[in-house]
Amino acid sequence: MNPPGPLARPLVPLTLAFIGGLASPVWGLALSFRWAVGAGLLTLIALGLVWFRGRACLGLTLVLFWLIGLASYQLTSQPRLPPHHVCYLPSDQPISLIGTVDKAAQPRPAGLRFELAVESWLSPSGWQAATGRLPVYTPPLLETVRVGERLAARVKLRPVENYRNPGSFDRRRYLARQKIFATASLKESQDLVRLAATPESWGGNYRLERFRTQAAQFLEQRPQPTRALYKALLIGDQSEISPEIRQGFSRTGTAHLLAISGLHLGMIAAVSLGLFFWLLRRSAWLLLRVNAFKIATLGAIIPVCGYGLLAGGSPATQRAEIMILVYLLLVLLERHRDLYSALALAALVILIISPLTLFTLSFQLSFISVLGLIYLTPKWAPSLKARWYKGEVPGGFWRRLVYRIGDALAVSVAATLATLPLVAASFNLVPTYGVLVNLVAIPLFSALALPLGLGALVLLPLTTAGAQLLINLGSWPLESGLWVISQAAQWPLAAVTLPTPTTLQIVAFYLLLVSLFPRQRRPWTWAGVGLGVVLLVGSIGYQGLMLKTTSDLEVTSLDSRGELALLATLPGGTRMVVSAGAPIFGDSYRGRSYLVTGFLHYQQVRRVDYLVALATTRQNVDTLLDVAQNLNMGQFWYEGGRLPDPAFWELRNMLGDQQVPVLNLAIHPPPPQIQGTKIKLFQTSLRPGGSPSGPVALQLDYQDHKLLVIPPGRQEWLERFLAWGPGLASEVVWVPQKVIGSRFWETLFTYLDPQIVVVSGAPEGGSPITKDSRTTAQWYYTSQGAVTASVSRSGLSIRQFSP
Numbered sequence: 001m002n003p004p005g006p007l008a009r010p011l012v013p014l015t016l017a018f019i020g021g022l023a024s025p026v027w028g029l030a031l032s033f034r035w036a037v038g039a040g041l042l043t044l045i046a047l048g049l050v051w052f053r054g055r056a057c058l059g060l061t062l063v064l065f066w067l068i069g070l071a072s073y074q075l076t077s078q079p080r081l082p083p084h085h086v087c088y089l090p091s092d093q094p095i096s097l098i099g100t101v102d103k104a105a106q107p108r109p110a111g112l113r114f115e116l117a118v119e120s121w122l123s124p125s126g127w128q129a130a131t132g133r134l135p136v137y138t139p140p141l142l143e144t145v146r147v148g149e150r151l152a153a154r155v156k157l158r159p160v161e162n163y164r165n166p167g168s169f170d171r172r173r174y175l176a177r178q179k180i181f182a183t184a185s186l187k188e189s190q191d192l193v194r195l196a197a198t199p200e201s202w203g204g205n206y207r208l209e210r211f212r213t214q215a216a217q218f219l220e221q222r223p224q225p226t227r228a229l230y231k232a233l234l235i236g237d238q239s240e241i242s243p244e245i246r247q248g249f250s251r252t253g254t255a256h257l258l259a260i261s262g263l264h265l266g267m268i269a270a271v272s273l274g275l276f277f278w279l280l281r282r283s284a285w286l287l288l289r290v291n292a293f294k295i296a297t298l299g300a301i302i303p304v305c306g307y308g309l310l311a312g313g314s315p316a317t318q319r320a321e322i323m324i325l326v327y328l329l330l331v332l333l334e335r336h337r338d339l340y341s342a343l344a345l346a347a348l349v350i351l352i353i354s355p356l357t358l359f360t361l362s363f364q365l366s367f368i369s370v371l372g373l374i375y376l377t378p379k380w381a382p383s384l385k386a387r388w389y390k391g392e393v394p395g396g397f398w399r400r401l402v403y404r405i406g407d408a409l410a411v412s413v414a415a416t417l418a419t420l421p422l423v424a425a426s427f428n429l430v431p432t433y434g435v436l437v438n439l440v441a442i443p444l445f446s447a448l449a450l451p452l453g454l455g456a457l458v459l460l461p462l463t464t465a466g467a468q469l470l471i472n473l474g475s476w477p478l479e480s481g482l483w484v485i486s487q488a489a490q491w492p493l494a495a496v497t498l499p500t501p502t503t504l505q506i507v508a509f510y511l512l513l514v515s516l517f518p519r520q521r522r523p524w525t526w527a528g529v530g531l532g533v534v535l536l537v538g539s540i541g542y543q544g545l546m547l548k549t550t551s552d553l554e555v556t557s558l559d560s561r562g563e564l565a566l567l568a569t570l571p572g573g574t575r576m577v578v579s580a581g582a583p584i585f586g587d588s589y590r591g592r593s594y595l596v597t598g599f600l601h602y603q604q605v606r607r608v609d610y611l612v613a614l615a616t617t618r619q620n621v622d623t624l625l626d627v628a629q630n631l632n633m634g635q636f637w638y639e640g641g642r643l644p645d646p647a648f649w650e651l652r653n654m655l656g657d658q659q660v661p662v663l664n665l666a667i668h669p670p671p672p673q674i675q676g677t678k679i680k681l682f683q684t685s686l687r688p689g690g691s692p693s694g695p696v697a698l699q700l701d702y703q704d705h706k707l708l709v710i711p712p713g714r715q716e717w718l719e720r721f722l723a724w725g726p727g728l729a730s731e732v733v734w735v736p737q738k739v740i741g742s743r744f745w746e747t748l749f750t751y752l753d754p755q756i757v758v759v760s761g762a763p764e765g766g767s768p769i770t771k772d773s774r775t776t777a778q779w780y781y782t783s784q785g786a787v788t789a790s791v792s793r794s795g796l797s798i799r800q801f802s803p
Contacts (some may be wrong), residue, residue: 013058014061094155097153133180139188165598166602215457273300276295346367431494433491515528550569559785570677606631611637615694615695615713621651640692695713705791
């Protein structure tokens with residue numbers, strides 16, 4: 001008999017304590033590795049003394065697991081690397097490396113990305129041994145690289161850095177989980193040389209990669225988009241999936257069908273177990289001598305592991321594979337009915353192997369959705385059976401069909417509600433019809449197309465005709481599911497854009513969900529419902545009220561490492577997004593639109609009243625388009641240029657369809673003031689006596705405090721810009737990084753002496769400039785954190801975000 005209370009399921013509190021230890025440094029509660037290990041040893045000694053006296057102490061055990069989690073985070077996020085690790089190689093100049101391709105190449109807008117296991121590098125004294133893995137970013141290559149190929153490349157290394165904006169993605173921690181601590185870029189395709197390699201030098205991956213190549217060649221015979229979908233489902237290659245298809249899957253909440261996750265592996269395990277069990281039941285002799293169900297469970301392990309290897313063994317696939325294998329192990333041990341302990345054990349095993357997996361979205365969505373299924377589905381499905389069928393399984397085909405559909409609908413709703421806050425926080429897009437679309441798409445993709453496709457690959461080495469037959473049969477459900485998803489994505493309000501919820505709002509949502517559907521209805525559950533509603537509605541209303549009643553001007557400059565991007569909040573809550581890109585050629589330096597849009601969602605901005613493009617180039621046009629697509633628009637201002645780029649014309653067409661006013665600043669001046677803030681523009685002509693053209697400088701004047709934003713521009717424009725003379729005088733000046741040290745900057749100080757200079761970029765030489773010889777201005781660099789200037793009744797103030 002199990003003990004009562006928490007000891008009945010010891011794995012659950014122990015896993016939660018371990019997770020708490022991993023998350024503590026993120027919450028600001030951190031100890032050094034030595035302190036964590038020392039405290040853990042003392043706790044272990046105390047546990048030994050308590051155990052010696054014949055007692056159990058759950059509290060000390062939880063503390064021990066918390067300390068183990070804390071030490072694991074420190075050990076994996078900041079490991080001690082050998083001195084010959086690639087992250088210690090020179091990063092200020094191009095160097096030559098030799099290594100083996102460790103991960104298949106993935107296409108990107110300006111070329112390819114692949115991972116290289118480094119073997120050696122060319123130092124001034126000759127070739128030296130080196131270790132570590134590098135993601136290599138290359139321009140377009142004539143021939144892609146394959147796993148196992150040995151390459152020599154001349155690259156420039158860069159340390160892994162985060163964008164220092166509130167709410168930004170932690171790229172350093174994400175790559176640390178993959179044991180990557182530096183990146184490399186290839187300037188020219190000629191800097192990459194393929195070395196001779198034998199299959200033996202490829203290691204154990206050779207046969208697997210050869211079979212994956214054969215599978216890819218076999219799938220090449222299928223027409224699009226069936227080929228792209230089957231490549232994603234079977235071998236984990238999503239490179240051929242078009243943006244239109246991705247958008248359709250995202251808008252209908254079915255994007256998880258494109259990834260090889262727990263859903264697909266679980267379906268393979270279920271189909272394999274059912275098939276093996278059916279075959280074993282054909283023999284009465286076996287049924288009398290062996291446990292057919294356990295033998296079938298052992299047999300299901302082989303397809304699960306094989307599918308994981310065939311899919312490329314990505315971290316998300318490995319995590320899902322471990323989760324399924326742990327559950328199959330519990331089935332063999334006859335402990336699978338305790339679902340909470342099974343889920344806790346799977347999470348604990350995964351996090352012990354890779355502690356930083358806790359912070360990946362795939363891990364969070366998988367376990368939260370399964371937890372939602374375990375907690376919510378029993379509360380809904382039995383009630384449907386009791387209401388319709390008096391708790392009995394109905395008889396007759398149609399009644400059984402309704403019964404199964406009801407259970408499937410309960411599962412879909414439970415998973416959707418459980419993951420809703422995470423989906424909103426990660427994608428800022430919540431599908432409206434996702435429950436219904438998944439109800440149709442999951443059986444078509446996972447239960448029909450996937451098993452038939454894998455069966456085709458199993459038969460491929462034996463009979464091509466049999467493989468063709470199965471892949472043809474699997475194409476029908478695949479194409480049918482895609483048709484359903486494409487049609488649903490076009491329905492009105494198929495997806496709703498939401499800002500990133502705060503921690504308080506996420507806690508309030510789960511409190512409300514648990515209180516509405518408790519294990520047992522008690523008075524405190526109604527109090528939980530009321531508290532959840534008050535916290536959820538109150539937090540949203542409070543933010544809106546504070547925004548409408550603000551009387552301050554606040555301008556935040558983001559760390560965008562290229563384009564100049566600002567969010568200005570004017571008195572009364574009017575929002576103005578200002579963007580300016582540098583003149584570039586080609587697509588290799590296009591901006592990262594998700595930085596600006598992600599920050600706006602994090603700040604819970606729902607409407608942009610003025611989207612202002614001071615200079616529209618290939619560097620910032622994607623940002624302008626992304627902001628217009630994801631937020632409600634008031635007006636669009638631009639400098640008047642016509643950028644020959646498809647994204648620019650897509651932006652103009654979309655604004656026209658939505659009837660958003662567009663203001664050409666070269667022709668029509670903006671309003672002189674907005675909410676008490678004076679607006680002044682500075683635009684010059686590139687030809688004497690010609691009309692204004694080119695980039696526009698923006699000045700905001702509020703309560704006699706002037707803030708000037710200078711966009712990137714060519715040298716000739718910058719020189720003409722100085723003709724405005726003393727009218728440029730401002731207390732705060734935003735300038736591009738390339739302006740510093742130029743003749744333009746020296747001349748500019750003859751017209752103004754700003755108190756604060758905000759440079760969009762990094763300080764030269766790797767150290768901040770704190771004082772210029774001609775001014776006592778305070779210098780801030782956005783690469784060190786987003787900078788916010790505020791003008792209130794008490795005056796001008798400035799602060800810098802510190803992650």
